[in-house]
Amino acid sequence: MKKITLLTFALCFILSFGLAQQKLTSSIIMNIPEEIKNNPLIKDWDTPHQTPPFNEIKTEDFMPAFQFAIEMAEKEIEGIANTGKQPGAPEPPARKPTFQTVIIPLEHAGQLLTKVSGVFYNLLSSNTSPELQALAKEISPMMTEYSNQMYLNKDLFAKVQQVYADKNELTNEEDMILLEKIYQNFIRSGANLDEDQKEKYRELSMKLAKLSLDFSDNVLNYTNDFSKLIKDENQLKGLSQTDLEIAKSKAKNKNLEGYLFDLSQPSYLSIMTYAGDRALRKEFYMAYNARAFKGKYDNSDVIKEILQTRYDIAQLLGFKDYTYYALENRMAENPDNVYQLLNNLAEVSVIAGRKEVAEIQEYAQTLGFNEPVQRWDFSYYAEKLKDKKYSLNDELLKPYFKLEKVIEGVFQLTQNLFHLTYKKSTDIQVYHSDVTAYEVFRGDRFMGVLYLDFHPRESKRAGAWMNSYREQYKMGDTDVRPIVTLNMNFTPSTETNPSLLTFSEVGTFLHEFGHALHGLLSDVTYESLSGTNVARDFVELPSQIMENWASEPNFLKTFAYHYQTGELIPQELIQKLKEAETYLAGYAFCRQLMFGYTDMMWHTIDPKEVNDIVDLERKATALVDLLPEAPGTCFSTSFSHIFSGGYAVGYYSYKWAEVLEADAFSLFKEKGTFNKEVAESFVENILSKGGSKKPMELFVAFRGREPKVDALMIKNGFEK
Numbered sequence: 001m002k003k004i005t006l007l008t009f010a011l012c013f014i015l016s017f018g019l020a021q022q023k024l025t026s027s028i029i030m031n032i033p034e035e036i037k038n039n040p041l042i043k044d045w046d047t048p049h050q051t052p053p054f055n056e057i058k059t060e061d062f063m064p065a066f067q068f069a070i071e072m073a074e075k076e077i078e079g080i081a082n083t084g085k086q087p088g089a090p091e092p093p094a095r096k097p098t099f100q101t102v103i104i105p106l107e108h109a110g111q112l113l114t115k116v117s118g119v120f121y122n123l124l125s126s127n128t129s130p131e132l133q134a135l136a137k138e139i140s141p142m143m144t145e146y147s148n149q150m151y152l153n154k155d156l157f158a159k160v161q162q163v164y165a166d167k168n169e170l171t172n173e174e175d176m177i178l179l180e181k182i183y184q185n186f187i188r189s190g191a192n193l194d195e196d197q198k199e200k201y202r203e204l205s206m207k208l209a210k211l212s213l214d215f216s217d218n219v220l221n222y223t224n225d226f227s228k229l230i231k232d233e234n235q236l237k238g239l240s241q242t243d244l245e246i247a248k249s250k251a252k253n254k255n256l257e258g259y260l261f262d263l264s265q266p267s268y269l270s271i272m273t274y275a276g277d278r279a280l281r282k283e284f285y286m287a288y289n290a291r292a293f294k295g296k297y298d299n300s301d302v303i304k305e306i307l308q309t310r311y312d313i314a315q316l317l318g319f320k321d322y323t324y325y326a327l328e329n330r331m332a333e334n335p336d337n338v339y340q341l342l343n344n345l346a347e348v349s350v351i352a353g354r355k356e357v358a359e360i361q362e363y364a365q366t367l368g369f370n371e372p373v374q375r376w377d378f379s380y381y382a383e384k385l386k387d388k389k390y391s392l393n394d395e396l397l398k399p400y401f402k403l404e405k406v407i408e409g410v411f412q413l414t415q416n417l418f419h420l421t422y423k424k425s426t427d428i429q430v431y432h433s434d435v436t437a438y439e440v441f442r443g444d445r446f447m448g449v450l451y452l453d454f455h456p457r458e459s460k461r462a463g464a465w466m467n468s469y470r471e472q473y474k475m476g477d478t479d480v481r482p483i484v485t486l487n488m489n490f491t492p493s494t495e496t497n498p499s500l501l502t503f504s505e506v507g508t509f510l511h512e513f514g515h516a517l518h519g520l521l522s523d524v525t526y527e528s529l530s531g532t533n534v535a536r537d538f539v540e541l542p543s544q545i546m547e548n549w550a551s552e553p554n555f556l557k558t559f560a561y562h563y564q565t566g567e568l569i570p571q572e573l574i575q576k577l578k579e580a581e582t583y584l585a586g587y588a589f590c591r592q593l594m595f596g597y598t599d600m601m602w603h604t605i606d607p608k609e610v611n612d613i614v615d616l617e618r619k620a621t622a623l624v625d626l627l628p629e630a631p632g633t634c635f636s637t638s639f640s641h642i643f644s645g646g647y648a649v650g651y652y653s654y655k656w657a658e659v660l661e662a663d664a665f666s667l668f669k670e671k672g673t674f675n676k677e678v679a680e681s682f683v684e685n686i687l688s689k690g691g692s693k694k695p696m697e698l699f700v701a702f703r704g705r706e707p708k709v710d711a712l713m714i715k716n717g718f719e720k
Contacts, residue, residue, distance in 0.1 A: 032068070041065035041116045047429065049439070049449050051483055052119050052469060054429040059131045065116045066139055070146050073110035077149070080105045081156035097159040099170060103179055106160075107526055108475070117143065118469045125467070126487050127432050127459045133217055137210065144209045148202045151189035160186055174692045178526050181691075184329060188317065201316055208309045211302055216461070216644040218297040219637075223263045224458050225297075226287050230280075231258035238276040240395050245494035246270075263288050264456035265463075266491040269502075272379045273394070285376035289630065291638035299637040300613055306643055308607040322603040326649035331537045331656065331695050335604060338652045342596050344709075345589060345655055346624050348718045352586025357626045360385060375630050386583055392576045394502045400556075400573075401506055402563040403454065403490065403499035409559025410513055413549055417679040418521065418687075419443060422450070432457075440520050448472070448520045451485040454499070455492040463640070464488040464508050466515035466532070466543075472690075473527035482531060484519045486512045498563060503577070507550045514543035523688040530690045536650040538695035540657035541664065542687055548665045551577045552673050582717035589716065590624040592655055597621055598635075599642045599651040613637070662712035664703060 036042055040056035042065055047053050080102060083095075095101075120139070124132050150156065164183045170176045186192075190201035229251060230236060236244060236259060246266065247259035254260065261267045261284070271284045292299040307322075314325040323335040332338050361373050364381045373381060387393040414420045421441045428437035434455050440447040453460075469483040488508060493499040501509070518539075519531035532539050549555045553574050560569035601620035602610075610616065614634050618625075641647040664682070671678045685702040693701075700706060 036064045039065050048427050051428050051449055054431045062120055069113040069116045073113045076109040081153050097162045099163055102159045102163050122467055125461050136213055140209045140213055141206050144206045151186050151191055152198045157186050157191040174525055204309050204313050211306045212644045215299050215302050218292040218299050219640055220461055222292045222297040227262040229256055229258050229260050235277050238274040239270055242497050243270040249494055265489045273383050281376040289633035293634040293637040304610050311607045323649050330535045342593055346593055349586045349589035353590040353626050356584050356587045375627050390576045390580045392580055397503050398500040399562045400560040400569045401501040405559045412558045413555055416674055418683055448482040453487045454490045456489040464512050466512050468519055471527045471530045472522040473530055474525045482519045484516050486516055507547045510546040510550055511543045514546035517687055518542040521683055521687040522690050524690045524692045529692045534691040535695050537653035537656040540654055541660045544657050545661040545665050585716040590626055593624040594621040596652040603649045659709050659712050660707050662715045663707045666711040
């Protein structure tokens with residue numbers, strides 16, 4: 001996920017449009033009040049590559065830094081809006097606004113605010129605290145109001161309009177794309193509304209920003225509140241020794257005796273996949289799938305308010321509903337095209353998925369389980385059947401996926417494909433002891449800084465995402481390189497074993513690394529168009545294509561050595577991985593389609609009709625939900641992607657991008673998975689271009705034609 005990034009905390013998007021970061025101008029430095037001159041967020045960063053000085057930054061530094069940075073940004077915006085005007089003086093002779101006098105200054109406005117907010121919102125996701133969460137509720141309305149002040153400024157918009165009216169005078173395509181994006185941002189942020197409507201827009205945007213924060217906080221707080229201490233090891237039969245050691249270490253860290261399990265991904269999945277105790281599996285399933293549903297951290301009413309607020313914004317701006325608003329600038333263009341994709345994929349995947357579920361049910365019966373397979377049974381019996389069919393399971397594979405070796409393998413893969421090298425740096429400060437910083441090079445050229453943050457902790461939200469502290473852009477002759485962060489929640493090490501990843505975690509690492517490559521290899525002029533600043537339904541192409549290498553023999557043989565014996569992963573094990581690639585492909589498709597349909601349902605329904613959230617969720621997923629209902633659960637209340645993560649009316653994009661990536665990777669398969677010409681073309685036409693061209697143009701430039709669905713069908717073993 002691009003966490004915003006893609007992956008990414010939602011409020012990062014409140015910032016204008018890729019505001020550029022650079023050293024403060026001398027005029028701003030001269031105006032810094034004495035009381036904050038030494039604030040580490042304000043002063044120039046005398047650090048390697050101007051990376052954040054995390055060791056100096058304290059929570060109490062953020063509010064004064066935000067206040068000053070917003071004040072400076074507002075002055076810059078007013079300066080652009082009022083160029084040539086003198087208070088009390090007659091209007092000067094009209095000077096025609098131009099791309100150079102309006103759009104370029106707008107693109108580079110708010111340098112300091114971007115710098116401060118980049119640190120704050122990344123820490124809010126990856127290393128938060130009650131103090132940061134409370135502070136976010138104060139900062140959120142400040143940021144929203146700043147955004148509104150800019151987009152609803154009549155004088156500023158008048159100048160943008162004039163430049164846009166003369167857009168045919170531009171000869172540079174990237175300039176044209178930037179102008180179009182900025183103009184659309186103004187329109188979509190209420191610039192064309194009358195004064196009463198603008199005031200309404202202000203109220204709605206402020207409300208939405210707060211609600212997104214509330215949703216995210218509720219999910220995190222609920223997740224952190226749940227844990228279960230198990231003292232009887234017999235209750236944990238089926239779990240690996242590594243899983244038990246991790247749970248024991250968690251208990252020890254809290255001065256408890258026994259095994260402590262929680263809702264972090266490694267902990268939860270170990271129970272669901274391996275625990276023979278069915279009641280225990282059910283308890284954890286119910287807890288995980290009822291996150292922020294009822295009780296102290298209930299998101300039910302928050303969802304209703306978010307939906308109503310989004311609907312009101314869309315209507316205010318002249319759209320039928322929020323789907324038309326959200327899809328206006330995406331490849332899909334409108335909800336009909338999204339539903340066409342979802343329905344076409346459902347047509348083939350439901351048939352396959354039902355057969356797979358029936359096979360799991362039949363296999364469970366051979367083991368003496370004669371009840372209908374429930375949701376808390378599925379992963380357990382699916383893993384056993386996978387082992388039976390392919391002699392393959394996570395415990396067999398994990399010894400070959402020691403985290404440090406996987407890192408080496410991914411680094412080597414990107415060196416072979418894209419000529420990248422990585423230099424670990426102890427001089428670059430990090431925000432947590434779990435984090436490692438790297439300098440990234442392409443040949444002799446410095447490409448950027450990469451932070452890697454792998455393991456769960458209470459201060460970190462769930463999932464995996466990529467984000468940036470700074471994005472690539474060019475200022476004159478200077479190419480400002482990005483600072484990229486990858487956050488995962490992978491299996492941690494124990495006192496006796498290193499961190500050993502599941503095969504799924506290896507795929508997740510490759511996925512997020514694809515987003516990182518999109519940021520690090522960016523080579524555009526404007527930050528608004530840099531790296532992952534592309535259409536939502538295009539952003540997952542670079543990430544999802546990287547997952548294809550996970551089972552490629554030439555990749556695995558570069559790093560997959562048994563952490564104890566040093567034995568290279570056997571060819572027969574790689575072959576089993578390849579054979580198992582389509583195992584439960586139909587079920588997996590249907591599960592993703594469930595999220596896509598639910599996302600679309602929430603944003604097409606009249607919010608006034610949203611009463612029973614669970615009932616609506618069930619109706620939205622009825623076509624593709626292959627397992628019996630589980631009363632008392634509701635995944636929407638923790639569906640952070642769409643309610644606090646920037647993917648509203650965007651979850652379909654994972655499947656949309658799968659069509660793109662499968663077709664794109666078919667060229668690698670045709671020419672060779674390490675073919676340097678194809679890889680260089682992927683850099684030149686996709687990874688380096690960001691949003692400087694339209695997505696379809698970029699895809700066609702790489703693939704030689706528009707995408708076809710055939711490769712995705714073949715990849716998943718579906719009949720065409």
